[in-house]
Amino acid sequence: MGATLAASGEWLRRHARVVAALQWAIVIAYAFFVIVPAFLPLPADDAHWFNNLALFSQWLFWGVWWPFVILSMFVVGRAWCGLFCPEGMLTEAASRHGLGRAVPRWLKWGGWPFVAFALTTVFGQLVSVYQYPGATLLVLGGSTLAAIGVGLVYGRGKRVWCRHLCPVNGVFAVLSRVAPVHFAVDTTAWKANVASIPAHPVNCAPLVRIRRMTGPSECHMCGRCSGLHGAIALAARSPNREVVTLDANSAQRWDAVLIVFGMIGLALGAFEWSALGAFVTLRSAAVEFVVEHGPAWVLADNAPWWILTNYPETRDVFTWLDGALIFGWIVGTAVVVGGWVSLWLFVSARGLRDSQATLLANAYALSCTLIPLAGAGLFVGLSALPAGLAHGEGFRLAWLPAIRAALLALSAGWGLYLVFRRISSGGQIAQRSRVMVPMALAIGGVLAAWWPFVFRGL
Numbered sequence: 001m002g003a004t005l006a007a008s009g010e011w012l013r014r015h016a017r018v019v020a021a022l023q024w025a026i027v028i029a030y031a032f033f034v035i036v037p038a039f040l041p042l043p044a045d046d047a048h049w050f051n052n053l054a055l056f057s058q059w060l061f062w063g064v065w066w067p068f069v070i071l072s073m074f075v076v077g078r079a080w081c082g083l084f085c086p087e088g089m090l091t092e093a094a095s096r097h098g099l100g101r102a103v104p105r106w107l108k109w110g111g112w113p114f115v116a117f118a119l120t121t122v123f124g125q126l127v128s129v130y131q132y133p134g135a136t137l138l139v140l141g142g143s144t145l146a147a148i149g150v151g152l153v154y155g156r157g158k159r160v161w162c163r164h165l166c167p168v169n170g171v172f173a174v175l176s177r178v179a180p181v182h183f184a185v186d187t188t189a190w191k192a193n194v195a196s197i198p199a200h201p202v203n204c205a206p207l208v209r210i211r212r213m214t215g216p217s218e219c220h221m222c223g224r225c226s227g228l229h230g231a232i233a234l235a236a237r238s239p240n241r242e243v244v245t246l247d248a249n250s251a252q253r254w255d256a257v258l259i260v261f262g263m264i265g266l267a268l269g270a271f272e273w274s275a276l277g278a279f280v281t282l283r284s285a286a287v288e289f290v291v292e293h294g295p296a297w298v299l300a301d302n303a304p305w306w307i308l309t310n311y312p313e314t315r316d317v318f319t320w321l322d323g324a325l326i327f328g329w330i331v332g333t334a335v336v337v338g339g340w341v342s343l344w345l346f347v348s349a350r351g352l353r354d355s356q357a358t359l360l361a362n363a364y365a366l367s368c369t370l371i372p373l374a375g376a377g378l379f380v381g382l383s384a385l386p387a388g389l390a391h392g393e394g395f396r397l398a399w400l401p402a403i404r405a406a407l408l409a410l411s412a413g414w415g416l417y418l419v420f421r422r423i424s425s426g427g428q429i430a431q432r433s434r435v436m437v438p439m440a441l442a443i444g445g446v447l448a449a450w451w452p453f454v455f456r457g458l
């Protein structure tokens with residue numbers, strides 16, 4: 001197994017041209033499926049995914065690509081980023097021919113992964129990115145243009161965009177913390193060989209400090225550094241190891257914010273607003289209130305489609321009030337669910353007897369135990385679109401709620417196991433329960449919030 005993995009890493013390094021050819025092929029396919037459907041008429045009511053390019057692209061991007069890229073992080077880390085992602089390829093290529101400027105400080109701000117994810121998630125819902133090819137072109141194409149622009153200005157053959165600004169960089173970095181494979185660095189071999197084994201030239205495009213790499217969070221799994229100084233090889237590891245052994249003092253605040261408020265809270269709000277009757281009830285009450293008290297302009301539906309969904313031909317038009325309610329629902333869910341989880345994270349952190357770290361640092365570290373639940377939530381939420389399309393094709397998916405519930409329950413159990421492992425050497429049962437019980441309450445609250453989405457009718 002170990003030898004096979006190491007050989008796979010070496011294969012990637014030796015066949016960089018094959019990988020590059022594959023990436024360019026993906027760039028071409030991506031450009032076709034993002035651009036062309038946006039200039040076709042909207043699908044007719046009786047169109048199917050197999051006879052309509054717009055529906056096929058919708059299925060491809062949001063039904064297959066996005067959920068399974070999320071899933072792939074749990075299996076092969078960020079291999080998507082390094083081996084397949086068209087934006088990564090384009091930004092790196094642009095950076096080879098650009099100005100080559102140094103990365104400025106503002107670009108290195110640790111909050112970008114959360115901010116970029118939050119803005120894209122909310123904006124995507126306001127323009128109905130999963131439903132309309134124009135919105136898909138706006139969001140994905142806009143992101144790709146920005147990636148090329150950043151490449152043209154910063155770095156020399158690097159992926160500065162991927163490292164600092166990509167809206168899903170943070171999500172991928174967090175999820176890959178539980179990946180079962182990584183490019184392992186043998187520091188002893190490095191020291192011993194650095195003088196005797198000459199280095200092959202390595203361009204680590206996402207700017208990883210290779211020798212100090214301890215996990216796959218920042219690594220794009222491109223394989224270019226495989227075999228460097230006889231000290232780096234693709235290897236298996238326990239998917240629990242990184243979270244269980246994470247030093248609380250090196251846990252990142254923005255990772256915690258992204259996990260708790262972004263991947264759990266914000267994502268829940270984004271998936272649930274269109275799926276729950278409660279939103280319809282809220283909207284009716286708000287419309288009634290505005291009709292009675294004004295201002296009337298918030299009921300106008302004159303916003304352009306690139307600000308708020310506006311497709312009169314499909315009778316899908318958002319008023320300004322709709323936009324405000326959707327925004328409020330998503331942000332409100334993030335605050336309520338994220339607040340609930342944060343509360344119990346701090347209570348749990350208080351129960352830890354790690355005098356080497358502060359309460360905050362321990363809470364940040366504990367938030368990493370929620371990674372499986374956060375990732376499973378994203379996958380479950382994203383399953384709504386393919387499920388809806390399959391339903392439209394006449395498939396009855398009676399088993400889907402059970403599968404979704406099982407996935408969330410398994411990931412919740414995995415999270416609790418990670419908490420248990422983090423504290424397994426720390427004291428008596430009473431002491432451990434001071435950590436476990438609040439974490440169980442945090443996780444239970446998230447599961448309860450998912451309940452109406454999981455068990456709603458299709």
Ligand code: SF4
Binds near residue numbers: 204225
């Ligand atoms: S550390 Fe850099 S060069 Fe090495 S596999 Fe990861 S992304 Fe590629």
